[in-house]
Amino acid sequence: MFFGRNKTKTWGLGGVAFLDLERHHGYKAYNRLYKINLQQFNDVLKQENNVKHLMNYPLFGLAELARIKYQRYRYVGALKKGWYSTVQYLGTVEDLLVLTFTCQPSKLSDFRTGKLPLCAPSKTYKDVIIKALVEEGKIPEEKAIAYVRLL
DSSP, rough: OEEEEHHHHHEESSSSEEEESSSOOOOOOOOOOOOOOOOHHHHHHHHHTTSSSSSSSSSSSSSHHHHHHHSSSSEOOSSSSEEEEEEEEEETTTEEEEEEOOOOOHHHHHHHHHHSSSOOOOOHHHHHHHHHHHHHHHSHHHHHHHHHHHO
């Protein structure tokens, strides 16, 4: 996980979280899981990508879900543009697929080269992440604070 961009309408000045599509041995990304259905996932995906127009089809549907589940794709493009346009498969928990969304693979390259800025998150955004990690029971508060500080 890393923080990129440098300003949002919601959080103000500071970066927002993205998950790298590549696995890096020795590094671990902590997360908070929410058990939601596919329609709810699409609603959150639309909100996070500022999709305002009404659509009578999902951004991420059953065909994409099957691609990830049965064809073992690690990620699938859900949108042509948007900060969180790629859905990434993280595995299963209790026989349920764990999905998240992040930036397009080409944007990862832009972050690595500096074309897009890396930027520490705002204090408010950090506090929300720390609270979520602690509530999830993944790590104690001191470790969550240190983890977010390292990103």
